Amino acid sequence: MRNLEEKKYWIWLSLIPNLGNQKKQMLLKLYKNPKKIYELKEEQLSNINGIGKKTISNILDKHIRASVETHIAYMIKNNIDIISIYDKKYPNILREIYDSPISLYSKGNQTILNNKAIAIIGCREASEYGKKAAKYFAYHLAKQGINIISGLAKGVDSYAHIGAMYAQMWKNNPQIASYPQEDKSKTCGKTIAILGNGLDSIYPKENEFLANQIIKEEGIILSEYPLGVKPDKMNFPARNRIISGMSKGVLVVEAKEKSGTLITVDFALEQGREVFVVPGNINSINSVGTNRLIQQGAKLVINYNEIF
Helix, strand or coil: CCCHHHHHHHHHHHHCCCCCHHHHHHHHHHHCCHHHHHCCCHHHHHCCCCCCHHHHHHHHCHHHHHHHHHHHHHHHHCCCEEEECCCCCCCHHHHCCCCCCCEEEEEECHHHCCCCEEEEECCCCCCHHHHHHHHHHHHHHHHCCCEEEECCCCCHHHHHHHHHHHHHHHHHCCCCCCCCHHHHCCCCCCEEEECCCCCCCCCCHHHHHHHHHHHHCCCEEEECCCCCCCCCCCHHHHHHHHHHHCCCEEEECCCCCCCHHHHHHHHHHHCCCEEEECCCCCCCHHHHHHHHHHHCCCEECCCHHHHC
16 A cells, blocks of 8 residues: 555545545545644634534544554555545546545555446346346446446346456456457456445455455455445445446346335436446336336347447
């Protein structure tokens, strides 16, 4: 982890409870960097609009400040880094959205973060049709050099990550003669997993192996949440804005009538991203949300070429 002296202040800023992302952005606009915020006295903090006594107490909290060294030690040992919004590696497309995260914890290949990407999202209780569709689109889009972004959840997310990794493994296998030579010369897209908890744990637990494979196959896992943050259900809607925010478009494979997937679609529309939908069986509860999106004007796709 390079630039440790600078990064420790970004870690500290991420650890302050009850200080929302917008207030952090406001403080950064006023003081330019987290070190200057760290050095503020109580009287100075009291003069800032929107910063109450409880927040001031948290900003000055000695225990939070002391815990930064513990976080740094864990991050170094486990190859976890933090990327600030000022960093060149920070995804440019994510800077454009409202409420962009001021920092991202990362584990894996940071060099891919500014490559073209599409999000593939859908049902946790995916059908076999949904799993195959997620894998098909992820595989073929990754072969064309497009990163695949998803949320590491069960179901569609998992198979989207797997499809992208299949493309990478297929390309790297010299024994597969059927793979066109011109395709092998292309840069293959990687996969990016956005978590709703700290990177010291993987949720769901059964996807720990998948997360490790993503890193092994030159992908990356990201979170705006610091170490120790549990996968609280309130974190996931905020996580979803990053999934769509880092993507040129969002592909919905399966979604129920009331689904967290549709929250990501809402973010995508607010952010000006394209929304693509794989049509589903009208008799399946997993297709009610997706088919409704098509009725509302989302682009129906049955082939990966239609996304280009």
